[in-house]
Amino acid sequence: MADGESDSSEFDSESDSSEFSRNFKDLRKEKQHSSKEWLKELPENSRAHFLSNKFTLLRKGKDDILSARMSIDRKKYRIAMDLISEAIQYMTEYNDLYQRPPPSPSPSPSPPPSPSPSPSPSPPSSPSSSAPPS
Numbered sequence: 492m493a494d495g496e497s498d499s500s501e502f503d504s505e506s507d508s509s510e511f512s513r514n515f516k517d518l519r520k521e522k523q524h525s526s527k528e529w530l531k532e533l534p535e536n537s538r539a540h541f542l543s544n545k546f547t548l549l550r551k552g553k554d555d556i557l558s559a560r561m562s563i564d565r566k567k568y569r570i571a572m573d574l575i576s577e578a579i580q581y582m583t584e585y586n587d588l589y590q591r592p593p594p595s596p597s598p599s600p601s602p603p604p605s606p607s608p609s610p611s612p613s614p615p616s617s618p619s620s621s622a623p624p625s
Contacts, residue, residue: 549579
């Protein structure tokens with residue numbers, strides 16, 4: 492009887508993990524359609540707070556799984572790590588889209604180099620400007 496019970500619990504845990512994986516994938520598909528609009532509706536400070544909390548939870552979950560990986564079977568570990576990595580990637584995309592304003596990424600790299608070259612082009616510009624009137 493004990494052997495039969497352990498076999499059934501192993502079977503249940505396998506079906507639970509595959510069911511969990513299916514449910515997560517269904518949920519993810521559902522969220523892909525609605526979460527973009529939902530996040531846009533949040534005020535900017537709420538979006539940043541929401542995303543920050545999600546990143547913290549995801550990283551903590553990943554750390555917990557990494558520390559416990561020897562005590563769980565490899566199949567469940569792989570599924571969990573894949574799901575967490577996917578979730579972190581998903582949140583990174585939303586963080587990039589919503590936490591920073593769209594124009595900031597382009598000008599941010601440009602201004603630091605610009606101040607250095609600006610003094611150099613300025614002196615040549617002055618002689619060029621004075622040359623046409625001459």
